[in-house]
Amino acid sequence: MEISEAEYEVMEALWAGAPASAREVFQRLENKKSWQEQTVKTLLARLVKKGAIDYEKKERSYLYSPCLDREAYQIRQSKKLVNRLFDGQLSMLISGFVKGGELKKSDIEELKDIIEQWEKDND
Numbered sequence: 001m002e003i004s005e006a007e008y009e010v011m012e013a014l015w016a017g018a019p020a021s022a023r024e025v026f027q028r029l030e031n032k033k034s035w036q037e038q039t040v041k042t043l044l045a046r047l048v049k050k051g052a053i054d055y056e057k058k059e060r061s062y063l064y065s066p067c068l069d070r071e072a073y074q075i076r077q078s079k080k081l082v083n084r085l086f087d088g089q090l091s092m093l094i095s096g097f098v099k100g101g102e103l104k105k106s107d108i109e110e111l112k113d114i115i116e117q118w119e120k121d122n123d
Contacts, residue, residue: 001050001068009033010043014053015070019063 003011013028014020020028026040044064047053055062086092094111097103 001052003047003050003052007043007047007050007052010040010047011052011066011068011070011073014064014066018065019056020065021061021063023061025064 009029009032010025013025016028017024022037022041022044025044026035026037029035029040044053044055048055048064052068053064053066055064057063082088082090082093094103097107
């Protein structure tokens with residue numbers, strides 16, 4: 001399932017706390033985005049149609065909840081990015097960050113920990 005950048009912002013607001021009404025989602029986003037409340041409602045409707053979120057009617061409003069797990073979605077999108085831009089080679093992605101001066105010492109330490117854990121789990 002593909003979601004746009006704008007739809008992803010709405011998903012982030014829902015992942016931060018669900019269920020949430022359209023008004024609550026709008027309030028979570030209003031400091032980051034200059035969207036009108038109707039824009040948020042339109043994005044919520046698109047996400048419902050795509051199956052990314054669901055809703056339940058409660059009194060006079062709808063409460064929205066994500067159907068997609070945040071981490072699972074990010075992993076799937078990360079794999080697609082690596083496959084599309086780097087021919088499936090994760091090392092090329094990391095190399096790009098190294099060459100661009102974007103990799104910090106804390107990033108390297110975190111990567112080392114991730115690799116060490118992977119090695120323990122896959123022996």
